[in-house]
Amino acid sequence: MTYDFQIVPRIIFGEGALKELGVQARKFGEKVLLVVDPGILKAGLIELILEDLQKENLDVSTFSDIEPEPWVETADEAAKMAKEEKVSCIIGVGGGSAMDVAKAASILATNAGKASDYQGLDLVKNAGLAKIMVPTTAGTGSEVTFTAVLSRKEPKMKAGINSHYLFPEIAILDPSLSVPLPPKTTATTGMDALTHAIEAYTSYQASPLSDIVAREGIKLIAANLRTAVHQGKNLNARSNMLLGSLLGGIALANAGVGAVHALAYPLGGSFRIAHGVANGLLLPYVMKFNVTGCVEKCADVALLFGESGEGVREEVLAEKAISLVVKLSEDIGIPRKLSELGIDEKNFPEMADAAMKVSRPLENNPRKVSKEDAISIYRTAY
Numbered sequence: 001m002t003y004d005f006q007i008v009p010r011i012i013f014g015e016g017a018l019k020e021l022g023v024q025a026r027k028f029g030e031k032v033l034l035v036v037d038p039g040i041l042k043a044g045l046i047e048l049i050l051e052d053l054q055k056e057n058l059d060v061s062t063f064s065d066i067e068p069e070p071w072v073e074t075a076d077e078a079a080k081m082a083k084e085e086k087v088s089c090i091i092g093v094g095g096g097s098a099m100d101v102a103k104a105a106s107i108l109a110t111n112a113g114k115a116s117d118y119q120g121l122d123l124v125k126n127a128g129l130a131k132i133m134v135p136t137t138a139g140t141g142s143e144v145t146f147t148a149v150l151s152r153k154e155p156k157m158k159a160g161i162n163s164h165y166l167f168p169e170i171a172i173l174d175p176s177l178s179v180p181l182p183p184k185t186t187a188t189t190g191m192d193a194l195t196h197a198i199e200a201y202t203s204y205q206a207s208p209l210s211d212i213v214a215r216e217g218i219k220l221i222a223a224n225l226r227t228a229v230h231q232g233k234n235l236n237a238r239s240n241m242l243l244g245s246l247l248g249g250i251a252l253a254n255a256g257v258g259a260v261h262a263l264a265y266p267l268g269g270s271f272r273i274a275h276g277v278a279n280g281l282l283l284p285y286v287m288k289f290n291v292t293g294c295v296e297k298c299a300d301v302a303l304l305f306g307e308s309g310e311g312v313r314e315e316v317l318a319e320k321a322i323s324l325v326v327k328l329s330e331d332i333g334i335p336r337k338l339s340e341l342g343i344d345e346k347n348f349p350e351m352a353d354a355a356m357k358v359s360r361p362l363e364n365n366p367r368k369v370s371k372e373d374a375i376s377i378y379r380t381a382y
């Protein structure tokens with residue numbers, strides 16, 4: 001088989017890596033736009049970042065008007081600021097929302113039109129401004145992907161801008177930034193990362209290279225997510241989770257995600273359910289549906305979770321993988337049923353219609369999903 005493997009040119013990882021931000025940003029010019037999660041302004045991390053950027057004599061504008069599951073208009077606003085301030089580099093600091101707005105703004109600053117014009121695959125014509133991503137959660141892996149997911153009000157939906165121009169130039173990963181993250185966000189973002197690694201591993205587009213990355217991601221997340229949630233100050237667990245989510249991001253940028261993401265999109269788009277909650281909840285139900293299409297890899301997931309597997313049939317191990325994901329999910333307090341999220345059964349046909357439009361992840365899924373299958377997965381998850 002022929003395969004294509006892409007990765008951001010520079011990844012700086014480790015405790016204290018944030019100190020590199022100013023020096024790296026300075027290489028692109030004198031003016032930067034800092035796109036930050038509003039939570040970071042409250043947490044006081046912003047002072048540290050600004051100090052570092054000022055040390056390099058950088059002229060910094062800050063955009064922090066970002067909501068969870070951000071709207072396309074938010075990216076348009078950030079791009080407007082980047083153009084007005086004539087910045088040469090955009091720095092995204094935060095979780096997926098801030099990083100996706102930053103990535104989208106970088107191409108909107110150099111391409112005419114609005115964010116909604118570019119939702120789809122390869123619609124971006126010109127390269128964007130330089131981008132440096134600094135994740136503060138171990139989840140989305142957006143620091144190493146070519147996607148920016150944004151929500152639209154009419155029709156209510158979430159869709160990605162997918163273009164190689166969205167690959168950041170630099171990703172700076174400092175595990176100490178994720179230490180203040182509360183247990184609930186650690187849990188939901190961590191399940192998103194696990195979903196990336198498992199979906200990329202079982203994807204139709206998976207390659208030997210993406211498999212190496214995805215397997216290591218699954219192993220790290222399975223071994224460290226509980227500790228990161230329950231002992232947030234444990235820097236070793238935080239570091240391993242950040243590495244796990246980075247690997248999940250690299251794997252998904254190359255092998256794609258699957259039906260969990262497709263079925264989760266309407267939960268975010270129509271019901272504003274956080275991406276990590278939707279994925280974490282749906283993951284075991286979709287694995288159950290998929291298992292006949294990827295028995296060998298599902299069985300391997302059980303081994304990556306630490307099962308010995310000696311003398312156990314592949315089918316049994318594959319089922320075990322699902323129960324291990326359920327157990328992890330329960331241990332970290334992820335909701336297990338759609339009914340707990342206040343979603344009514346009568347919405348399922350409409351949700352399934354919306355999920356069917358998320359075509360790329362569905363094409364990658366190891367088992368073909370029909371609209372009826374999607375409704376039935378939602379029902380089982382109800």
Ligand SMILES: [Fe+2]
Pocket residue numbers: 140192196261275279
């Ligand atoms: Fe995701």
